[in-house]
Amino acid sequence: MLTRARQTRTAAWLIAPALGVLAVVIGYPIIRAIYLSFQADRRLDPDTGVFVEGGFAGLDHYLYWLTNRCMSPSGNVTVCPPGVLATDFWPAVRITLFFTVVTVLLETILGMIMALIMNGEYKGRGLVRAAVLIPWAIPTAVTAKLWQFIFADRGIINELFGLDVSWTTDPWAARSAVIIADVWKTAPFMALLILAGLQMIPKDVYEAARVDGANRWQQFIQITMPLVKPALMVAVLFRTLDALRMYDLPVIMISSSSNSPTATISQLVVEDMRQNNFNSASALSTLIFLLIFAVAFIMIRFLGADISGQRGLKKRKVPGMGRRRKAAAEEEKQEVPA
Numbered sequence: 001m002l003t004r005a006r007q008t009r010t011a012a013w014l015i016a017p018a019l020g021v022l023a024v025v026i027g028y029p030i031i032r033a034i035y036l037s038f039q040a041d042r043r044l045d046p047d048t049g050v051f052v053e054g055g056f057a058g059l060d061h062y063l064y065w066l067t068n069r070c071m072s073p074s075g076n077v078t079v080c081p082p083g084v085l086a087t088d089f090w091p092a093v094r095i096t097l098f099f100t101v102v103t104v105l106l107e108t109i110l111g112m113i114m115a116l117i118m119n120g121e122y123k124g125r126g127l128v129r130a131a132v133l134i135p136w137a138i139p140t141a142v143t144a145k146l147w148q149f150i151f152a153d154r155g156i157i158n159e160l161f162g163l164d165v166s167w168t169t170d171p172w173a174a175r176s177a178v179i180i181a182d183v184w185k186t187a188p189f190m191a192l193l194i195l196a197g198l199q200m201i202p203k204d205v206y207e208a209a210r211v212d213g214a215n216r217w218q219q220f221i222q223i224t225m226p227l228v229k230p231a232l233m234v235a236v237l238f239r240t241l242d243a244l245r246m247y248d249l250p251v252i253m254i255s256s257s258s259n260s261p262t263a264t265i266s267q268l269v270v271e272d273m274r275q276n277n278f279n280s281a282s283a284l285s286t287l288i289f290l291l292i293f294a295v296a297f298i299m300i301r302f303l304g305a306d307i308s309g310q311r312g313l314k315k316r317k318v319p320g321m322g323r324r325r326k327a328a329a330e331e332e333k334q335e336v337p338a
Helices: 004-037 060-067 085-118 125-137 140-150 156-161 171-198 203-211 216-244 248-253 265-274 278-301 321-335
Strands: 069-071 077-079
Touching: 004 278, 060 069, 060 085, 060 278, 085 125, 085 171, 085 216, 085 265, 125 171, 140 156, 140 171, 140 248, 171 216, 171 248, 203 216, 216 278, 265 278
Parallel strands: none
Antiparallel strands: 069 077
16 A cells, blocks of 8 residues: 555656646746736837837836837827727727626526526437537637628628618627627537536436425526536636637627727737737736636636536535435335334
8 A cells, every 4th residue: 555645746746747748838938928028029219210129128018008108209108199009908808898798698598598408308309419519619710701791781681681780890780790609609618518517416306396396497596506506607717718818700700900899808919919019919918817817716716616626526405305305214214114
């Protein structure tokens, strides 16, 4: 028998290669991006009139994004004029948060409905599950082009319903189009994770509830929702983090411009890199990382998104089970001969 200390050392040696690979693949890019965010981009020196490289910039890039702080040609600090990429930062943050809240809410509702349908007992259930997961299997770029054709000026939506809506130019119409496409694409993902939670609920729990006279709505509120909550919150967490870094769907469907009505903060990063401002783009990437980290921390710490599964291992008090055990005990007493 191995001692506990030896088992711990053996486990550490076994997982060390994987941790080393993760440190290189994940840790190094994060550290490198943070380092670059404090370095100056290649710029024009007003004294010499030539371009100079790098140097320590401190918090200049972060102030550039957060406060629209720019450097004038004369070397003075001033507010960024219209057209500078930093002026699109806060509108992009608002649009990103708006997309996140609306899409995750709709996907959670639709995902729960689809999961309940897929969890039922009926003929053709396998075919229904396969059909529901088709949108999730389609690549995002293909999905974006598909919905771009549907929402074209003379596309299916306008022709079918007799509308004259500019889905790609009107701000709120464009945002609605992106939301519809994103919900259609990722609601099956939510349904898949919720379905996994539903299948972990014992069938006898519902039998006990029916014996106690609970109707379907009471079973859903008192049994299904409490027991599926861990899987539901993990699904919401994953989808929220994914929505915060949305990029390809609005870019392909609407526009890649940073001042488009559907521009997200990820678009600003790509646009800044295209302008060869790699260090300020690193600062914006760091801000996105901090935003995602904060949201993940809040959801895990305060909203019950348990990604470790430890809470699922705890014994839960299931409605109706106490009364069922009591009734079973009474039946056993009656069966015992006097």
